[in-house]
Amino acid sequence: MAQRQQALAAEIMQDPDVLSLSSFIGVDGSNIALNNGRFLINLRPHGQRTTQASDIIRRLQQRVASIAGVSLYMQPVQDLAIDATVSPTQYQFILQNAQADEFDVWLPKLITRLQQSKVLADVATDLQNNGLSIYVKIDRDNAARFGITPATVDNALYTAFGQRIISTIFTQSNQYRVILEADPVAQQGMSALATLAAIITMYIVLGVLYESFIHPVTILSTLPSAGAGALLALMISGHDLDVIAVIGIVLLIGIVKKNAIMMIDFALEAQRTQKLSPHAAIYQACLLRFRPILMTTLAALFGAIPLMLSSGVGAELRRPLGIAIVGGLIISQVLTLFTTPVIYLAFDRLAQRFKRQAPSIL
Incomplete structure (x- = not known):
């Protein structure tokens, strides 16, 4: 080697x-x-x-x-x-099967099919099942006679053949590494539901703010357009969806959500204080809030253009952030100005329908 x-x-x-x-x-x-x-x-x-x-x-x-x-x-x-986790390739996924025989049969077939794909390259696996193996059967009666448990046998064999590294010993000429790793099971918990917990938290806060169960959905409906715009811009520019691009999409959530909040907040206030109809309220909100929406969006977009066009040392790290922000802002700005009023009126009619159908209690 x-x-x-x-x-x-x-x-x-x-x-x-x-x-x-x-x-x-x-x-x-x-x-x-x-x-x-x-x-x-x-x-x-x-x-x-x-x-x-x-x-x-x-x-x-x-x-x-x-x-x-x-x-x-x-x-x-x-x-x-x-x-x-250190892996030989850029992307990885984990396969698990309680039946080792089935795993050994189907994994090579999966690897073969993936290697035949024209959109994938450098397909690899860390399965090493072609080496020598031996089956150890413990004489439990004789082991119990000497006070030796199966766990003791297992630890002795693992220490002898498993290369167990538990400390770092420094000598005059060499150093011997000790590796302590967390249980992989601990990485598969409820923390994976954090990008979902954030959206639920946003919905609850907006629901309390507007005293409505429906209009927070109107505001959250602007998020898919931002994500789609960012992904489309990354695809056109030939960049991958790396961690920096994901950070750009997270930033878009706050910027794009602001546009809908400015319109929905004004429309609801106009309905309550000026007694306007939903159609008149959202129409007036679009007219009066267009300028601040455009100004804040352009400020964020022009701030991201230097990141998108940057060059020099470290440009590969910053460029996906700017591309995601610029692409998401352009697409979402065009769509949300038209789709938010439509969704607002549709949800308002849906809320009025539920009110008419709800039974009254005398």
């Missing part, structure tokens, strides 16, 4: 855009077996490169394709990441 990884390193360093690299081999927090290794490849500064990081990755993969006995998977490193 060391020889093959050194061969990969030699080929990688031949690329003109590669500045340096670090190589790791052996079992640690990222490598699960002795036949796995890692590279940390440092590229030259942005202004000195000949192309983008994604193009450099494809070029390096073609360069090392002729090296037999080893496979190299590369992905650009992000400063912000959702998951701390």
